[in-house]
Amino acid sequence: MCGIVGYIGHQKASHLLVNGLKRMEYRGYDSAGISFLENGKINILKQKGKVENLDRLVPHDLINTTIGIAHTRWATHGFPNDVNAHPHTDNTGNISVVHNGIIENYTAIRTKLKQDGYSFFTDTDTEVLAVFIGAFYEKVNNLEEAVRMALSEVDGTYGIAVLSSYEPDKIIAARMGSPMVLGIGENEYIIASDAAAIIAHTNKVIYLDDGEMVIVTREGFITKTVLNEETKRQIEAIEFDIQQIEKSGFDHFMLKEIYEQPETVKNAFRGRLLIEKGNVKLGGLNSVIEKLRTAKRIIIIACGTSWHAALVAEYMIEQLAHIPVEVEYASEFRYRNPVIGPEDVVFAISQSGETADTLAAVKEAKQKGATVLGFVNVVGSSIARETEAGTYLHAGPEIGVASTKAFTSQLTVMALVALMLGRMRTLSQLDGKRIALEISELPEKITKVFDQLKQIKEIVDEYAHAKNFLYLGRGFNFPLALEGALKLKEISYIHAEGYPAAEMKHGPIALIDENMPVVFIATQDEIYDKVLSNIEEVKARKGKIIAIANEGDERIKLVANHVIYIPNTLPMLNPILAVVPLQLMAYFMALKLGCNVDQPRNLAKSVTVE
Ligand code: F6R
Numbered sequence: 001m002c003g004i005v006g007y008i009g010h011q012k013a014s015h016l017l018v019n020g021l022k023r024m025e026y027r028g029y030d031s032a033g034i035s036f037l038e039n040g041k042i043n044i045l046k047q048k049g050k051v052e053n054l055d056r057l058v059p060h061d062l063i064n065t066t067i068g069i070a071h072t073r074w075a076t077h078g079f080p081n082d083v084n085a086h087p088h089t090d091n092t093g094n095i096s097v098v099h100n101g102i103i104e105n106y107t108a109i110r111t112k113l114k115q116d117g118y119s120f121f122t123d124t125d126t127e128v129l130a131v132f133i134g135a136f137y138e139k140v141n142n143l144e145e146a147v148r149m150a151l152s153e154v155d156g157t158y159g160i161a162v163l164s165s166y167e168p169d170k171i172i173a174a175r176m177g178s179p180m181v182l183g184i185g186e187n188e189y190i191i192a193s194d195a196a197a198i199i200a201h202t203n204k205v206i207y208l209d210d211g212e213m214v215i216v217t218r219e220g221f222i223t224k225t226v227l228n229e230e231t232k233r234q235i236e237a238i239e240f241d242i243q244q245i246e247k248s249g250f251d252h253f254m255l256k257e258i259y260e261q262p263e264t265v266k267n268a269f270r271g272r273l274l275i276e277k278g279n280v281k282l283g284g285l286n287s288v289i290e291k292l293r294t295a296k297r298i299i300i301i302a303c304g305t306s307w308h309a310a311l312v313a314e315y316m317i318e319q320l321a322h323i324p325v326e327v328e329y330a331s332e333f334r335y336r337n338p339v340i341g342p343e344d345v346v347f348a349i350s351q352s353g354e355t356a357d358t359l360a361a362v363k364e365a366k367q368k369g370a371t372v373l374g375f376v377n378v379v380g381s382s383i384a385r386e387t388e389a390g391t392y393l394h395a396g397p398e399i400g401v402a403s404t405k406a407f408t409s410q411l412t413v414m415a416l417v418a419l420m421l422g423r424m425r426t427l428s429q430l431d432g433k434r435i436a437l438e439i440s441e442l443p444e445k446i447t448k449v450f451d452q453l454k455q456i457k458e459i460v461d462e463y464a465h466a467k468n469f470l471y472l473g474r475g476f477n478f479p480l481a482l483e484g485a486l487k488l489k490e491i492s493y494i495h496a497e498g499y500p501a502a503e504m505k506h507g508p509i510a511l512i513d514e515n516m517p518v519v520f521i522a523t524q525d526e527i528y529d530k531v532l533s534n535i536e537e538v539k540a541r542k543g544k545i546i547a548i549a550n551e552g553d554e555r556i557k558l559v560a561n562h563v564i565y566i567p568n569t570l571p572m573l574n575p576i577l578a579v580v581p582l583q584l585m586a587y588f589m590a591l592k593l594g595c596n597v598d599q600p601r602n603l604a605k606s607v608t609v610e
Helices: 013-023 051-057 106-115 125-140 143-153 253-259 261-269 283-294 304-321 356-367 382-386 405-424 429-440 442-463 475-492 501-506 528-540 555-559 571-592
Strands: 003-008 031-038 041-048 067-073 095-100 158-164 170-176 181-184 189-192 204-207 212-217 221-225 297-302 325-329 344-350 371-376 389-392 468-473 495-500 517-521 544-550 562-566
Touching (some): 003 013, 003 095, 003 158, 003 170, 003 212, 013 031, 031 051, 031 095, 031 158, 041 095, 095 125, 189 212, 253 571, 261 442, 297 304, 304 325, 304 344, 304 405, 304 571, 344 356, 389 405, 405 429, 429 571, 442 571, 468 475, 468 501, 475 571, 517 528, 517 571
Parallel strands (some): 344 371, 468 495, 544 562
Antiparallel strands (some): 003 067, 181 204, 212 221
């Protein structure tokens, strides 16, 4: 979603700001803009479309300023056009503001400001905030005070950066429910909503807390709450390096991230698997170990691909630990007054750690007294900080909008958690050891899946004309059917549905004819024979069958039109291997259809609005 970057230091700001925006392009956006101070005046350049267009618009050679703020906007209030693009200013044009998030009471504030004689030229809530700050400035003649006073009266979420010609050597940034990071360099500061925009300059950062602001000048910075209490913040190190956010020879981030999975899965279990003991050590969960031992129920909240990982986790935990698990869309959980209490343990799964619905669901579960744990990729993110304890995924930055490596890391971490919970209850050391060993072999097995590239590309060539796809699986593979369908639709825009294979005959079977490719995830488990029967049902109606099957499965060849083989593993770990061909199929399909793989239309990497 939206991205913010701001700079104050000794370097020319305009290039640096635009390059910062480029680092955040992966988040999804529809317009971009920059505001800088020159000769005591605020200048603004902004445009609908790509950062590349903005880059061409900015006369870098003519701009000598060393202070500025910039933004990529993902439209919430008003069309994605030049006028609605950020930065926005107050009525005097002396205060410019960039903003991520949503000011929920902006209509009421705008009405009041209009009555007081202020004017509005855009459809955005951000302009209302800028004019609001300007109105306070007229009263107090102090930028920090004006920002503070405005923020104390707004409801909703914000990450903001403010630049003003009134106090020209200063940037003020603040956050509430939308990330904001201060990068601390040598006599220079970069503020950004994403550490990716900072890492090229420094790895020393401060992650602002909700309700906190930072006032940055050329001499230094102070942090304080919006209520004007000074805060003491620790400087932390960004956990990744610049190479991890570059394509490193791959055509797209998505492809790079698919190929990183042997390594990222290994990172998810590295130092955590105790193979000989058939157990797992998850340091981040130490403080809640008794809670986990006695948990009567686990509720998992997540969105999108992370929700699919949660569904697999449900099967894993129930099978190994016999604890009832419920999986909920975070967006539903947060508003339906869920019946939960102190005996419940809630898991929040999220790649970004910033998904608004998941974050709100975490707060709701905490409010009701549950123990809430985070399984998050982005270190220091809001969900990581809002939860009592948790385990990081260690997948490294995921730039491709379609989640790939984070998903397999989520599954790996969930397998570890299930194993740990199982060993606390009924699972024997021997069974634990067998599972731990299989987990340790996953990276090598994922590498073997890449050998199927030729078959995958052939399938893509044959079905690139298809308008619809069906994905079917049972047991551990049912959530995978959902994930396969989601990957295909989000990046290739082909309509695809995922179903539990046996549900097909309760409706979707009506769709099947010779034009319908049906992807079956048909790996070896207790219900393999049932899946074969489902395949026969599709075949009888002339559907085209693409099967993901385990090596050595000869029976599948007799019924399927195409088979992609993956190595054998335990049924509970099959999704970690079987999702890889599904990711590759979606990737090559999108490529063949000329779609923008890394930044699919309308999508944002981290969904920080409801
Ligand atoms: C799909 C995808 C999304 C995310 C969802 C949750 O490829 O990436 O469905 O999984 O928006 O995001 P996180 O995991 O960041 O909470």
